[in-house]
Amino acid sequence: MTSHERQVSSHVAAVRACRLCPDVMPPPVVVGVPRARIYLVGQAPGTNEREQQRNFCGGSGRTLFRWFASIGVEEQTFRERVYMAAVLRCFPGKNDGRDGDRRPAPAEIERCRQHMDQELDLLKPELVLLVGKLAIDLFLPRTKLVDVVGRTFPFEHNGHGCMGLPLPHPSGLSRWTQKDPGKSLLGEALSLLKKHPTWQSVFGHPIPPQ
Template sequence: MLEKQQETKRSAALTALQQQIRQCRLCQEQGYIPVAHPIVSGQITDRILVIGQAPGHRSVAQDRPFSGPGGRILQSWLEAAGFPPGYLHEHTYLSSLTRCDPGRNLRGNGDRKPSPAEMTLCRPYLQAELRILQPKVVLLVGTMAIEAFCGKVKLEQCVGSYIEDKDTFYLPLPHPSGVSRWLNDSEHKKLHQRALSILAHWRELYQL
């Protein structure tokens, strides 16, 4: 009974937090983006938290994180670790360092990386999600998300390993992007497979 009451309390806190995130206009007010459209996705029962860089234009248009090609690739990685189709959007909490689309990169192809100032404005929301959700596993997707928790580090130094902090496991993964060339290297592929094997072990051990 007590456990159920605690989950109900946490669920209410998460709902309030998500409403606060959706109403946030800080980056717009400070001139970092023209129009704020923060998005959230997940529920209190999710035991895996995915942290990416920032939503892209497809995600904002569909009001759902990881709606583009990166989401399909990430789902395929989950399936390689034994999770069922649809698991990414049905059973994981999807978050990111910033909650709005930063816009296109003016110096080339792809999306603009959010600035340190933008990430600082959004960081309290991410910290609150971690505190309320108490996830068993956190997937750090891409270099920016990894460095936000692990410090400045190369992908080959951290992919294939993990960090444990207060009963939560943090698993670094490369960015699931079609333009990323990191996985073209055979040794990098081995590290990536090791990471997915670790995730598969947790799936069985903790019934994720």
């Protein structure tokens, strides 16, 4: 095991052991992919993710991986090469009296952010996929989905330059991608992703001539 792999593995163990938030349902979901050049930030695990200890393994995941398959990358390959993280690493619990899961509290998001910051320092990814409004808000606060999906955003983390690419959340509860402008903007975002040099290099597709 290289020293980088050891560092990622000890980070993963530390996140798994985290119990800082009293109102969430641990254990945290974290799967380490050392040397990943692409990093994905989702919202928070649901019941399936908590049980199976894998990000996006329920209904939202089926939609998300269908999007990626439409640009040539299958789920297993994606999971092996992309570090999948989330704004909150623990299942927040169900939404009282309404559909869906509880929206994480600002204090929980702030507390959990340390795990993402450490991962960005460890991995120094080139491309960061921001899936859903909560993840987008961490990097592009006070923006609307319609203004950011279909575009890329350069940003810096502790002196390391990355490219952020926002995507809508694939939850079945969201209708945003089912009609325009969301439907077209999702298509534009996936087309940008397919052409991104890091995506092409990580997934072995040829880089088209400029």
